[in-house]
Amino acid sequence: MxxxxxxxxxxxxxxxxxxxxxxxxxxxxxxxxxxxxxxxxxxxxxxxxxxxxxxxxxxxxxxxxxxxxxxxxxxxxxxxxxxxxLEQEPQGVLKVTAPVTFSTLYLAPVCRELHRRYPLLQLELQLSDGVSNMIDESIDVAVRIGAVGDQPNVIARRLATHARVICASPQYLGQHGPVLRPVDLLAHTCLQFSYDGPRRGWRFRRRGDAEGNIEEINVQGNFFANNAEMLRQAALSGRGVVMLARWLVGEDIRAGRLVPLLEDYEANPGAMEVGIHAMYPANRRGSVKVKAFIDLLMEQLSAHPGVVEA
Structure with missing residues (x-):
């Protein structure tokens, strides 16, 4: 010994x-x-x-x-x-876990490019919206959306913000009228994320408000889901107003499929602000395969300016 x-x-x-x-x-x-x-x-x-x-x-x-x-x-x-x-390219098994919808949009191109650049690297991708135990499951990189918190022996690299945007389809707005102030949402059908606990209102803060006043609206609607992609699809079909991450609906807004609302306000500001991070155990610091994956993911996200904000 x-x-x-x-x-x-x-x-x-x-x-x-x-x-x-x-x-x-x-x-x-x-x-x-x-x-x-x-x-x-x-x-x-x-x-x-x-x-x-x-x-x-x-x-x-x-x-x-x-x-x-x-x-x-x-x-x-x-x-x-x-x-x-100095002598080796990334190789061996790289075990990555990431949220389902985020992976569908942004990790698929990374996987293709990773294989093209580093054919000796074997990627094992586990898609889950839950939080895995990185140590017990021997995970090399975890892509997580949320507040990092204090996690000993884990390094977090910030990839992008997780800003929310209020939006609806042109079809819906044409039938139900505009949303100019947060209180106007009370007259609209709002598509909401379902939580385990009591339902929460949508919170707003006017941009540039030095006092940071928060306005909470107890929105109403007839569609709830615990999956962001389901809410996005409902909004695209004209079922109501939705609050979703910009990285999820940014391309829809750019293409005109969805219209951003209340742009003078921050949605769910303050303590509820979170980010997108690549996290890895401290003992993976300096790993060429971990660095190769995270660098490629950063490249992919930076290819969507205005959609994914650093």
């Missing part, structure tokens, strides 16, 4: 809060991981982990040691990857 293996085992246990999960991540037997951590604690003469039947947590000394070890391991891996990158 060597110091490097002991440190790897210790970090994996701390990251996953358990010996079994760490063993899966390292492709070792749980007993081997346990022996490595025991040997590390014995060698240092310090108790690093507080163990119970339900979880494993860091002691105060363990937290300090963890931060130092993570830095050492990241530097070692970055050095290895940087040296390999």
């Amino acid at each position: 060597n110091k490097f293996s002991e440190m790897q085992a210790f970090v994996a246990v701390a990251d996953t809060s358990g010996f079994s999960a760490a063993a899966r991540q390292l492709d070792l037997a749980p007993s081997s991981v346990l022996r490595l951590v025991d040997a590390l604690e014995e060698r240092l003469g310090v108790k690093l982990l507080q163990r119970s039947t339900r979880s494993v947590t860091l002691t105060e000394g363990g937290r300090d040691f963890y931060e130092r070890v993570v830095d050492i391991l990241q530097r070692l891996e970055s050095a290895d990857l940087a040296a390999a990158a």
